[in-house]
Amino acid sequence: MTQVPTRTERAPGGGAADREPVLQVRKLVKHFPLTRGILFKKQIGAVQAVDGVNFDLFPGETLGIVGESGCGKSTVAKLLTNLEQPTSGEILYKGEDITRLSGRALKAVRRNIQMVFQDPYTSLNPRMTVGDIIGEPFDIHPEVAPKGERRRRVQDLLDVVGLNPEYINRYPHQFSGGQRQRIGIARGLALRPEIIVADEPVSALDVSVQAQVVNLMEKLQDEFGMAYMFIAHDLSIVRHISDRVGVMYLGKIVEIGADQAIYEHPTHPYTQALLSAVPVPDPEARAHRERIILTGDVPSPANPPSGCRFRTRCWKAQERCAVEEPLLAVPEVFRGTAGPAEHPSACHFAEEKQVVPRD
Numbered sequence: 273m274t275q276v277p278t279r280t281e282r283a284p285g286g287g288a289a290d291r292e293p294v295l296q297v298r299k300l301v302k303h304f305p306l307t308r309g310i311l312f313k314k315q316i317g318a319v320q321a322v323d324g325v326n327f328d329l330f331p332g333e334t335l336g337i338v339g340e341s342g343c344g345k346s347t348v349a350k351l352l353t354n355l356e357q358p359t360s361g362e363i364l365y366k367g368e369d370i371t372r373l374s375g376r377a378l379k380a381v382r383r384n385i386q387m388v389f390q391d392p393y394t395s396l397n398p399r400m401t402v403g404d405i406i407g408e409p410f411d412i413h414p415e416v417a418p419k420g421e422r423r424r425r426v427q428d429l430l431d432v433v434g435l436n437p438e439y440i441n442r443y444p445h446q447f448s449g450g451q452r453q454r455i456g457i458a459r460g461l462a463l464r465p466e467i468i469v470a471d472e473p474v475s476a477l478d479v480s481v482q483a484q485v486v487n488l489m490e491k492l493q494d495e496f497g498m499a500y501m502f503i504a505h506d507l508s509i510v511r512h513i514s515d516r517v518g519v520m521y522l523g524k525i526v527e528i529g530a531d532q533a534i535y536e537h538p539t540h541p542y543t544q545a546l547l548s549a550v551p552v553p554d555p556e557a558r559a560h561r562e563r564i565i566l567t568g569d570v571p572s573p574a575n576p577p578s579g580c581r582f583r584t585r586c587w588k589a590q591e592r593c594a595v596e597e598p599l600l601a602v603p604e605v606f607r608g609t610a611g612p613a614e615h616p617s618a619c620h621f622a623e624e625k626q627v628v629p630r631d
């Protein structure tokens with residue numbers, strides 16, 4: 273079994289700084305063409321769903337990705353799992369660019385990067401038994417489980433995700449939402465991947481079941497050692513499970529760092545605004561905290577603002593923000609401070625603002 277450091281042992285900011293990343297995403301771009309006409313299609317523009325995303329994922333860690341609807345989270349997930357092809361950029365798995373692989377080499381890598389989908393109601397085929405759903409990956413990779421062993425393997429997986437192995441012949445509609453997501457997780461685990469990309473795995477579930485599924489995912493990670501990219505709208509859920517957090521806005525990551533750095537020492541105005549909307553249980557802390565209300569809608573990714581994409585909703589925007597794009601890097605004011613604010617933030621005027629009470 274892989275040795276995985278506990279959440280607190282993992283290095284701040286860099287995840288597991290002393291180790292090689294299992295995945296390196298570099299300048300990743302996905303533009304969807306916008307076309308007009310039926311017979312003679314003419315491209316009239318492009319939806320810039322993902323536009324220059326960079327991040328690393330370390331073995332055994334959880335990187336949370338948050339951002340409003342339409343900011344490109346699912347597109348990043350689909351690019352990593354080869355469900356979409358990038359327009360440009362690199363996805364390096366252990367140093368090898370998987371966007372250039374095909375055939376057998378691609379199949380071998382895909383085994384190690386699995387996906388858990390958002391909606392357990394639509395992502396499980398209603399006509400297949402749970403046993404067939406969980407065992408389906410073995411059809412593509414029979415070397416992992418020879419035919420005679422499959423039933424036992426599937427029953428083991430049911431057991432691992434907390435479901436009765438005797439349910440193997442049941443159909444998805446015979447399970448609750450939380451149980452269905454456990455089935456989706458079992459399928460994601462079947463090939464023993466090194467990476468699981470979970471696209472809003474608990475968003476479709478009742479609040480009461482969300483924590484159970486998150487706890488299960490943490491338990492499985494401690495047991496099997498895979499890295500998670502965990503996508504969510506809800507910053508509070510991401511914090512519970514993440515070692516590091518990346519915040520996305522309109523196709524770009526605007527701030528990334530260790531969970532404590534992002535939650536307690538955010539330096540990007542967008543992160544600060546998102547955090548100011550997170551529920552705070554303590555009434556006294558709640559009374560004293562500042563709510564930052566963002567005005568206006570998220571601009572269209574087909575026509576993003578010049579310079580900083582957040583500038584049309586940013587209360588700190590200045591002229592420079594319209595002409596010069598802020599890059600995702602440690603802001604100069606924090607460089608060398610060795611404090612929690614020393615993490616990448618794409619803002620010309622980055623500064624600390626405490627929005628949620630510190631632990």
Ligand SMILES: Nc1ncnc2c1ncn2[C@@H]1O[C@H](COP(=O)(O)OP(=O)(O)OP(=O)(O)O)[C@@H](O)[C@H]1O
Nearest residue numbers: 304319320321340341342343344345346347348573
């Ligand atoms: N196949 C596609 N063709 C055209 N545009 C697309 C396609 N898939 C996604 N988009 C657009 O790309 C942008 C990013 O979409 P994406 O689904 O990645 O966002 P998201 O952050 O996952 O949103 P949500 O939180 O609602 O799931 C959106 O504007 C979306 O409309």
Ligand code: SF4
Nearest residue numbers: 580583586593619620
């Ligand atoms: S660069 Fe300017 S517009 Fe963008 S977040 Fe910073 S202050 Fe706001």
Ligand SMILES: [Mg+2]
Nearest residue numbers: 345346347471
């Ligand atoms: Mg999505």
